[in-house]
Structure formats: C-alpha cells, structure tokens
Amino acid sequence: MIEIKNVTKQFEDGTVAIKDISLTINDGDIYGILGLSGAGKSTLVRCINGLETFDSGSIYYNGTLIASDKVKVSRDVKRKISMIFQHFNLLDQRTVLQNVEIAGELTHQKDRKEKAIDLLKKVGLEDKLKSYPSTLSGGQQQRVAIARALMNNPDVLLCDEATSALDAETTESILDLLKRLNKELGLTIIIIAHQMSVIESICNKVAIIDHSQIVEQGYLADVFLNPQSSVGQKLIHAGKVATKLDDKKLIRLIFDGETDIPLVANIVQDCNILVSIVSADTKTIDGKSYGHIIIKLPYYDEDINKLKKYLEIKKVKYEEVVL
Amino acid sequence: MIDWGLVLESTKETILITFISTFLAYLVGLPLGVILNATSSKGVHPNRIFNSVLSIIVNVLRSIPCLIIVVLAMPISRAIFDRATGKWYTMIIPLFLTSFAYVARVVEQSLSEVDSGKFEAIRSLGASNSQLIFKVAIPESAPSLIVGLSVTMVSILGYTSFAYNIGAGGLISQIWTFYTRNTGNYASEWMFWIMIIFVVLIVQIVQELGLFISRKIDKRRKLR
Numbered sequence: 001m002i003e004i005k006n007v008t009k010q011f012e013d014g015t016v017a018i019k020d021i022s023l024t025i026n027d028g029d030i031y032g033i034l035g036l037s038g039a040g041k042s043t044l045v046r047c048i049n050g051l052e053t054f055d056s057g058s059i060y061y062n063g064t065l066i067a068s069d070k071v072k073v074s075r076d077v078k079r080k081i082s083m084i085f086q087h088f089n090l091l092d093q094r095t096v097l098q099n100v101e102i103a104g105e106l107t108h109q110k111d112r113k114e115k116a117i118d119l120l121k122k123v124g125l126e127d128k129l130k131s132y133p134s135t136l137s138g139g140q141q142q143r144v145a146i147a148r149a150l151m152n153n154p155d156v157l158l159c160d161e162a163t164s165a166l167d168a169e170t171t172e173s174i175l176d177l178l179k180r181l182n183k184e185l186g187l188t189i190i191i192i193a194h195q196m197s198v199i200e201s202i203c204n205k206v207a208i209i210d211h212s213q214i215v216e217q218g219y220l221a222d223v224f225l226n227p228q229s230s231v232g233q234k235l236i237h238a239g240k241v242a243t244k245l246d247d248k249k250l251i252r253l254i255f256d257g258e259t260d261i262p263l264v265a266n267i268v269q270d271c272n273i274l275v276s277i278v279s280a281d282t283k284t285i286d287g288k289s290y291g292h293i294i295i296k297l298p299y300y301d302e303d304i305n306k307l308k309k310y311l312e313i314k315k316v317k318y319e320e321v322v323l
Numbered sequence: 324m325i326d327w328g329l330v331l332e333s334t335k336e337t338i339l340i341t342f343i344s345t346f347l348a349y350l351v352g353l354p355l356g357v358i359l360n361a362t363s364s365k366g367v368h369p370n371r372i373f374n375s376v377l378s379i380i381v382n383v384l385r386s387i388p389c390l391i392i393v394v395l396a397m398p399i400s401r402a403i404f405d406r407a408t409g410k411w412y413t414m415i416i417p418l419f420l421t422s423f424a425y426v427a428r429v430v431e432q433s434l435s436e437v438d439s440g441k442f443e444a445i446r447s448l449g450a451s452n453s454q455l456i457f458k459v460a461i462p463e464s465a466p467s468l469i470v471g472l473s474v475t476m477v478s479i480l481g482y483t484s485f486a487y488n489i490g491a492g493g494l495i496s497q498i499w500t501f502y503t504r505n506t507g508n509y510a511s512e513w514m515f516w517i518m519i520i521f522v523v524l525i526v527q528i529v530q531e532l533g534l535f536i537s538r539k540i541d542k543r544r545k546l547r
C-alpha cells in the first residue's frame with residue numbers, strides 16, 4: 001500500500017507542480033491518474049520513486065516512511081517500485097537481453113540471465129533476445145522496458161504515459177499485458193494516461209488532478225459515470241458521442257448484398273454520430289446483408305451531411321423517409 | 324633526392340608524439356570530462372559550485388596558447404627526461420598539457436548527448452551514481468567518444484608542428500626545416516611533397532578509422 005500524505009512540490013523556478021496531494025493506493029489496484037497537460041501528474045508519480053524530491057508531506061510504503069522533505073527514497077525501495085516511460089528509455093547500445101539483464105547487474109544477481117530470458121518470454125519477445133532496441137517497434141520496446149522493470153520483482157509499477165507513443169492496437173496489447181501482470185503477479189499499477197480509453201479499460205480507481213491538486217478520486221465507475229469536477233466532466237465527456245437526434249426525420253439504409261461491414265457501429269465510430277435504429281429487416285446470406293434498416297437522422301445539418309457523405313463513400317444506398 | 328631514412332624517422336616520431344600525448348591527455352581528460360558531466364545540472368550528481376570552479380579551470384587551461392605551454396613545460400620535461408629540447412619525447416609533456424583540458428570538454432560533450440531518460444530509467448532500478456556513469460553514460464556515448472578521440476588525435480598531430488621550436492622533430496617540423504633550408508626550390512623537391520603526403524595520410528587514416536570504428540560499434544539504426 002502506498003500512502004501519499006499532503007505532498008507539495010515547488011520547482012526552483014517557483015512553479016508549484018503539486019500542492020497538498022493525498023492519495024492512497026492499495027495493493028492490487030490499477031490506479032489511473034488523469035489531468036490536463038501540466039497538471040502535475042508526472043511530478044506526483046516521480047515523487048513516489050524518488051526521481052523527484054518534494055518540499056513537504058510524506059509518502060509511506062507498506063506503513064514505512066519512504067520519502068519526505070528529509071528522507072530520500074532508498075535504492076532498495078526503488079527496486080520495489082519500478083517505472084516505465086513514454087519513450088521507453090532503453091539503452092541503444094545493449095541488446096534486448098542485456099537491457100533486461102542490467103537490472104540484475106546492478107545488484108549482482110547470479111541468475112540474471114535466466115531470469116531476464118524468462119521475463120522476455122512472459123512479455124512475448126523470446127525471439128528478439130539478440131536484437132537491438134532501434135530495430136524494434138515501439139510496442140516491442142515497451143515490452144522490453146516492462147521486462148526490465150520486472151527484474152527486481154517489484155510490487156508496484158509506475159507508468160507515465162507508457163502507451164502515448166503507441167498506436168491504438170499496440171496500446172491495447174500493452175494494456176492487456178499490464179492487466180495480466182496485475183492478475184498473475186499481484187502487481188500494483190499506477191498509470192498516467194492521456195487517452196481516456198486507457199484509463200477506462202484497465203483501471204479500477206482513478207484520481208483527477210487539476211492545477212496541482214486532486215479534484216476528484218474514487219472508483220472508476222463512480223467517477224466516470226458522474227464526474228463532479230469541471231475538469232472531470234471535460235476530460236470524461238470529451239470525445240464521447242453526443243448527437244442530438246431528430247424524431248421526425250428518418251433515413252432508410254438499403255442493403256443489397258454489397259455491404260458486409262457492421263455499418264451502424266461504424267457510423268458511430270467513424271462519424272462520431274449517434275444513431276438510433278427505428279426498425280430493421282435484414283437477412284444475411286453467404287455473409288452478405290440484404291434488406292433495410294431505418295434509423296433516426298441527426299438533428300443538425302452538419303451531422304446529416306457528414307452521415308450522407310459517409311454513406312456515399314461506403315456506397316450504401318439510402319433514402320430519406322418523412323413521417 | 325629523397326632522404327627516406329629521415330622521412331620514416333620523422334613519421335615514427337610524429338606517430339609516437341601524437342599517440343603518447345593523446346594517451347596521457349585521455350588519462351587525465353577522460354575522468355575530468357566525466358566529472359564535469361556528472362556535476363553539471365543534467366548530470367547524475369549535480370553540484371553547481373564544484374562544476375563552475377572546475378569549468379573555469381578547464382577553460383583557463385584551454386585558452387593558454389600552445390607555444391606558451393611549450394615554454395612553460397620545459398622545466399617539467401627537464402625534471403623527467405633530463406632535457407627539455409632536441410628529442411621527440413620532449414614534445415610529450417607540452418602536448419599533454421595543452422590537450423587534456425580540451426579532451427575533458429570533448430568527453431563532456433559526448434556524454435551530454437546521452438538522453439536523460441536513460442539515466443532516469445536505470446536510476447529507477449536502484450542504480451548508484453557510479454553505476455550510471457559506467458553502465459549508461461560511457462557505453463551509450465561510446466560511438467561519440469571514439470569520434471572525439473580521433474578528432475583529438477588529429478588536433479594533437481597539428482600541434483606537433485611546435486616541435487620545430489624546441490627541435491623535437493616529427494614530420495611537420497621537418498617540413499618547415501626543409502623549407503627554411505631550400506627557400507628557393509623547396510616546391511620542386513619531392514622530399515617536401517612526400518613529407519606533406521605522409522602527414523595528410525596519417526590524418527586521413529586516424530580520421531577515417533575513428534569514423535569507421537564508431538559506426539561499427541554503434542547499434543542505433545543508421546539513417547541512410
């Protein structure tokens with residue numbers, strides 16, 4: 001368990017990066033930290049493993065004081081609280097295996113090679129042991145970084161925008177890996193992310209930081225379903241589909257066997273337009289759809305135009321139906 | 324008339340002076356550069372006052388012209404070799420003294436090219452400062468350190484020209500001597516051009532070898 005109590009940090013140039021922050025992270029949590037750029041998320045997380053010092057307050061780890069204005073995070077504690085980064089930070093002149101092994105070198109672990117190989121198997125890179133980081137994809141590099149972070153059998157893993165440099169698919173696979181590690185090893189994870197989908201898909205708890213202070217914290221569902229702070233509302237509703245629908249105007253989409261994509265779901269995703277199905281009568285023959293679907297049209301002209309254009313691009317026949 | 328004996332002897336002298344001076348300059352300059360980098364604001368152990376003081380000392384040493392150091396180094400050479408002029412090895416102390424501060428800067432520059440994120444990552448694994456220096460800073464900047472080494476060697480080789488002033492020999496000094504003895508027809512003498520070609524060859528070999536090794540050991544993906 002990590003208890004952060006009233007931690008305040010001011011940089012030399014006078015910037016107050018975090019102010020009187022208190023937060024408790026329980027064992028096994030996947031704790032999300034949200035906030036706009038510059039809110040103080042990184043600074044907070046870096047205080048936990050001593051990459052940053054702070055001016056007042058204290059941090060406890062399993063009941064022991066590990067950091068305060070006078071106490072510096074010891075190297076032994078650092079080994080128990082690992083970290084991965086946005087830019088992976090692998091050593092370019094070392095192979096994948098050597099990059100993972102380094103964690104064991106620092107403490108002169110005898111079985112470091114076997115252990116590193118085991119961990120690289122765990123993250124799915126057993127065929128890349130002799131490769132150099134510059135020849136790996138971003139996702140693979142982050143996997144190496146994760147294996148490296150696991151070498152000291154940490155209890156906690158800090159992730160500072162660990163998926164921000166990755167595409168959606170790779171992000172998902174890294175998140176799956178983190179979830180698995182959380183389950184299998186009981187690893188506590190603290191994760192900073194800008195993509196809301198990241199927090200939504202793996203965290204059980206979340207804290208929102210705004211202007212150096214925590215404005216909201218709690219279980220994911222509570223915060224996400226009913227954000228109280230204005231930043232919370234902004235962050236959580238941003239990018240969500242919110243289209244006003246017109247009850248009077250409908251459109252009939254005609255399927256003549258040419259369309260075999262999940263069309264309605266794609267409209268929602270690609271156009272960011274919410275559609276509501278009024279009635280549907282389709283049959284699937286040989287994987288092709290025939291029939292029609294009637295949906296409500298959006299209220300605003302710009303959304304209607306967007307939808308029509310999309311249907312034209314996808315070569316879906318349609319006709320407007322007026323009640 | 325080409326005096327091949329003199330050409331080869333001078334080549335040997337140039338190579339010996341350059342290599343031994345470079346070696347000694349790195350013996351002192353490398354640790355100095357590491358300390359300069361480590362105590363800088365982005366280093367593993369920032370210490371502003373210490374860094375500023377050391378920095379000033381290094382800058383002062385670097386700004387003393389070589390010819391003046393050649394003169395100032397004479398008592399030291401005399402103490403070590405029992406003579407301050409006339410032999411190739413009397414050039415070693417002055418060149419070492421002119422170069423080690425320069426080497427410190429070159430090394431510091433190479434080390435500072437290592438991304439600070441790498442230090443943070445390894446530090447977060449519980450590394451000590453010396454582990455960060457020996458496992459991150461130096462190995463990660465090795466390709467750049469090698470290039471710096473070859474650049475330093477070429478520059479020290481250039482400084483061997485001051486050997487003329489104390490009669491310490493070497494190719495460049497011989498070229499000048501040759502010129503002063505044949506001011507009328509030096510340009511039409513093969514001897515003159517052969518010695519110049521030898522100097523150019525040594526410079527080219529040192530430079531290209533440095534770049535080649537650097538490229539060879541660098542595991543970052545080459546752009547090209």
Ligand SMILES: Nc1ncnc2c1ncn2[C@@H]1O[C@H](COP(=O)(O)OP(=O)(O)OP(=O)(O)O)[C@@H](O)[C@H]1O
Nearest residue numbers: 011013015017035036037038039040041042043044
């Ligand atoms: N080394 C530093 N020196 C001075 N100010 C800093 C330093 N690091 C961060 N800050 C400032 O502290 C504040 C918090 O920065 P921090 O990096 O913690 O934000 P963040 O929430 O992680 O932002 P982002 O989402 O952009 O990564 C910012 O105003 C930033 O400019």
Ligand SMILES: [Mg+2]
Nearest residue numbers: 041042043160
């Ligand atoms: Mg940040």
